[in-house]
Amino acid sequence: MGDFDFQVILDSLPFLWQGLQLSLWLTFLSIIGGIIFGTLLALARLSGFWPLSLVAATYVNLLRSIPLILVIFWFYFLVPLVLGYPIGGFYSALIAFVMFEAAYYSEIMRAGIQSVRKGQVHAGQSTGLSYWQIQRYIVLPQAFRNMIPILVTQGIILFQDTSLVFVVSLRDFMTASSIVARTEGRLVEMYIFAAIVYFTICFAASLYVRHLKNRMAT
Amino acid sequence: MIEIENISKWYGDFQVLKDCSSKVKKGEVVVVCGPSGSGKSTLIKCVNGLEPVQQGRISVEGLEVTSKATNLTQLRSRIGMVFQHFELYPHMSVLENLCLSQEKVLKRSRDEAVERAESLLNRVGLIDHRNKYPGQLSGGQQQRVAIARSLAMDPIAMLFDEPTSALDPEMINEVLDVMVKLAQEGMTMMVVTHEMGFAKKVADRVIFMDEGMVIEDRNTHDFFNNPESDRAKDFLSKILNH
Numbered sequence: 001m002g003d004f005d006f007q008v009i010l011d012s013l014p015f016l017w018q019g020l021q022l023s024l025w026l027t028f029l030s031i032i033g034g035i036i037f038g039t040l041l042a043l044a045r046l047s048g049f050w051p052l053s054l055v056a057a058t059y060v061n062l063l064r065s066i067p068l069i070l071v072i073f074w075f076y077f078l079v080p081l082v083l084g085y086p087i088g089g090f091y092s093a094l095i096a097f098v099m100f101e102a103a104y105y106s107e108i109m110r111a112g113i114q115s116v117r118k119g120q121v122h123a124g125q126s127t128g129l130s131y132w133q134i135q136r137y138i139v140l141p142q143a144f145r146n147m148i149p150i151l152v153t154q155g156i157i158l159f160q161d162t163s164l165v166f167v168v169s170l171r172d173f174m175t176a177s178s179i180v181a182r183t184e185g186r187l188v189e190m191y192i193f194a195a196i197v198y199f200t201i202c203f204a205a206s207l208y209v210r211h212l213k214n215r216m217a218t
Numbered sequence: 219m220i221e222i223e224n225i226s227k228w229y230g231d232f233q234v235l236k237d238c239s240s241k242v243k244k245g246e247v248v249v250v251c252g253p254s255g256s257g258k259s260t261l262i263k264c265v266n267g268l269e270p271v272q273q274g275r276i277s278v279e280g281l282e283v284t285s286k287a288t289n290l291t292q293l294r295s296r297i298g299m300v301f302q303h304f305e306l307y308p309h310m311s312v313l314e315n316l317c318l319s320q321e322k323v324l325k326r327s328r329d330e331a332v333e334r335a336e337s338l339l340n341r342v343g344l345i346d347h348r349n350k351y352p353g354q355l356s357g358g359q360q361q362r363v364a365i366a367r368s369l370a371m372d373p374i375a376m377l378f379d380e381p382t383s384a385l386d387p388e389m390i391n392e393v394l395d396v397m398v399k400l401a402q403e404g405m406t407m408m409v410v411t412h413e414m415g416f417a418k419k420v421a422d423r424v425i426f427m428d429e430g431m432v433i434e435d436r437n438t439h440d441f442f443n444n445p446e447s448d449r450a451k452d453f454l455s456k457i458l459n460h
Contacts, residue, residue: 123305127319128295141309
């Protein structure tokens with residue numbers, strides 16, 4: 001003991017920063033894509049048109065019953081087969097995350113949509129707005145606002161999950177930390193540092209969630 | 219203008235409307251009253267197709283509400299509706315509440331929509347509140363905004379579904395005043411309400427409902443002075459003695 005070398009962290013900061021950028025970028029894009037696709041799934045599920053709801057419900061239940069790491073693998077091998085050409089680790093991981101997270105976001109948005117009173121829809125209908133206009137201008141903005149804290153919480157989980165992309169050889173923050181840890185032989189220092197970085201980001205985000213909840217409660 | 223012919227409606231096994239018929243002529247004000255659960259709100263919601271009916275037909279200005287071929291969206295844009303719980307959009311300012319459907323449905327320009335909205339807010343005495351959000355207004359003010367929102371669509375008729383039932387007593391009159399003025403200007407109105415003072419003052423006819431049926435449908439004077447059915451007599455004695 002006593003021979004910790006934290007200099008290795010400083011020396012590898014630019015390399016780690018690149019990894020962190022990839023993690024954050026992948027998180028950001030997956031949240032956007034996941035919420036958009038998830039919202040469409042929620043609308044499908046609530047549509048009242050049973051074949052559409054059935055497809056959406058099946059999709060959601062299927063994806064929620066499979067480990068994420070398997071989904072990442074699937075898309076890594078499946079997408080090139082479908083498209084006929086490889087799209088690289090990043091895009092296949094992004095598609096996997098969007099498809100996977102959409103299943104969770106759809107359940108959140110479904111609860112959000114149901115939290116908007118039916119009278120709001122009636123008000124929109126009675127002034128001649130179409131179904132899509134009612135969703136776009138009346139229901140979804142309220143559903144989204146009611147669900148922001150849970151959407152952010154899901155985003156935090158997603159950020160942690162991006163560490164799984166090592167399976168498709170992407171160099172996210174976790175992978176970058178591992179590479180430094182192994183090549184420099186500084187496992188303890190690097191893994192402590194990685195934990196601190198994940199903790200700081202996730203904890204800050206969860207404080208933000210708490211702040212949002214308090215603001216919404218007043 | 220509004221023709222309701224033998225409509226029946228069920229929620230599962232429960233029949234909420236039983237063979238209801240009535241007519242509302244242009245410029246007429248008709249009050250629908252009756253004990254709670256009598257189907258009056260459901261009836262009024264059927265008029266603009268918010269609630270589907272299983273039997274009978276409804277037409278508004280010759281357009282069949284109950285026909286699948288009718289463009290309900292277009293029809294609804296011409297019939298204003300005011301709700302018990304106001305149903306203003308909480309995430310939009312008062313002005314935006316009034317402009318949304320004008321721009322999206324009537325395709326008015328922003329300037330036209332704002333001009334129309336402001337003139338109506340003036341009329342209901344709330345022009346100073348145009349940039350506030352519904353949550354910052356009292357119940358009475360919200361309901362006046364909701365009436366203005368409906369009027370902004372230049373409706374050919376207005377439906378009111380218990381517009382004062384959710385209000386504190388001291389706010390009821392400000393809403394009724396707006397409705398009285400509207401009636402005097404010749405608006406065709408169908409009003410579900412327990413406000414018998416309003417009914418006596420402006421209604422041409424009263425429809426009395428109980429257990430999903432239209433029990434009486436008569437001119438206002440006759441309804442109040444000599445109701446035919448025992449149920450109406452009983453209802454009036456309860457509601458007028460307080």
